[in-house]
Amino acid sequence: MLREYREELDEDILADFRDIVDGVTDDDLENYTPFHWVLEFAEVYAGGGFDVVVGNPPWDMLTPDRDEYFTRYDESFSGLLPEAKQARQEKLLEQESISKGWKRYKHEIEIVTEYFHKSVDYRMQQPTIAGKQQGTENDLSALFLERVFQLSKAGGYTAQVLPGAIFNGVSTRDLRMELLDETTIQSLVTFENRGIFEEIDTRYNFGVIAFKNEGRTEELKATFQQTDVGVLENLEESALTISRRVLREYSPEARIFPYVQSQQEVDVLDSILAHEPIGDNSSDSWYCTPYRELDRTNDSDRFVEDESAGDYPVYGGSNIYQFQYDPSFVDIEEPEFWSVDEDSDPDKSAKRRIKEKKVRGLKRSLYDAYDGSGSQKGFVNDLLNEHRGEPLSPDDVLLDCTEYRIVIRNIARASDERTMIASVIPPGVVCHHAINTFSRFEVDPEDDDLSKSPLHSVYKPIFSDRELFYALGAVNSIPFDFLMRTKVDSNLVMYKIEESQVPRLTEGDDWFEHIWTRAAKLNCYGDAFAEMRDRLDISAATSPDERERIQAELDAGAFHAYGLDREQTEFVLEDFYQVQNPRRMTDEYFDLVLEKYDELAP
Incomplete structure (x- = not known):
């Protein structure tokens, strides 16, 4: 009887393979022997699943492993050095049976890989983050964890030893969402492999998680980056209490778990994360959307190195600092590249290249705004021909560089004096990829706009002038920097900026005027900002002592704005990483910020 059921279930699974995997044959499936949990553990399944599941699943990727295959024919193969291993592989492949077996082995892996990618039983393996689908590359531990959710009964308990990527990898986002929203996590401890597993690289991280397979996680008892498994024996003494808000909102896009080190850090994050993400455009308020204008390599035909041969500078990351766009106050570099106006030579103009890139976004915005159907190009051109007698062109793009705008340095590390480095730069300047730009305009067309050429009136400002400098002050503040330092490696990832939280203040809100006026005084110096000073009716801060005091007042106000x-403020200032020979972030400066915080306290 069991044999008959097993054969029927085998055929059902193989039928799934045929439906899911393109071009699979019966010969391909001949050697597969599926394990049927429902049959082998019939009584368990009749009761709803396992009461307890304890496991340490494989940490490998489901990819062809030449060590695993060729060791069948040479036991010393896996221990050979790379060159010797390659030579031995080539020698073994001279044998026809081994060569055919190697091709068959790789083909079998491809079949199983495609099955896991497409099977409805494994729906948590390819999350979409920032509009892009991620993949686990068939990480066996991720596949096992998803199966565990199905094997454990409602209310059952599970404990697993898993690679660190499960808790902070982008591709495992949906597994973390399942843990947070569909289970009650009892505890989580992550380890750095300092002699714990001798055969695994010491840089490898892993974690031990225990959860109940029902409910949702409201708070988590956890500790991170431990080096001694003895911590498991007295977890209650060392575990931090992490709120659901911190777990969910620390990384709204990727849902990465923050590797916090103290309860004070958890509490600070909980306060910071109470605010809205800076990139949330669901309300009528201002928002920040970073993008890259030009690529230093791919757009190099639009750059010249001789200033006299150019009409405007092309900025890179070394050309800005916090509230600064030139070397007036700190030692930052002069622009390395320049470019020419469109009127001089459109084929060599960086501004023309930006228009050519951004016209696609304008086309999409018009298509969406007028409920387009069919071809985007055809629909938009027909719409514009009807209203103004000419199709869409790059000339219709209004460049952000026609206005003062916020830019941020792309290269950023937690060990830098400041991780977030932002400035408002003068109109007319363009930027290559070492700087990200915050969009100055959004497309919001009205019917009357469609008759105009160029279509610049469809662009509406995202910020008022005061909101622009408030946003600058917020992203340059110590509290925002404290948050971003926990998220960066060597570059600012755009979605990590957009998902990070700031107080989204505007005219009339507490601390709005305090922050924007100080950010503007710090940034609006020099002839290039004479117009903006008039628009804001402010004067610039130009003496070193005055600039230090004003920035300290801004930082102190930001702590208050974050609540x-x-x-908590003292903790952030004491915890802030300090470099040797800092430009600003000294003990004396931190003391000044705390002094200003006290002065501003209600």
């Missing part, structure tokens, strides 16, 4: 109390 951080004095103890």
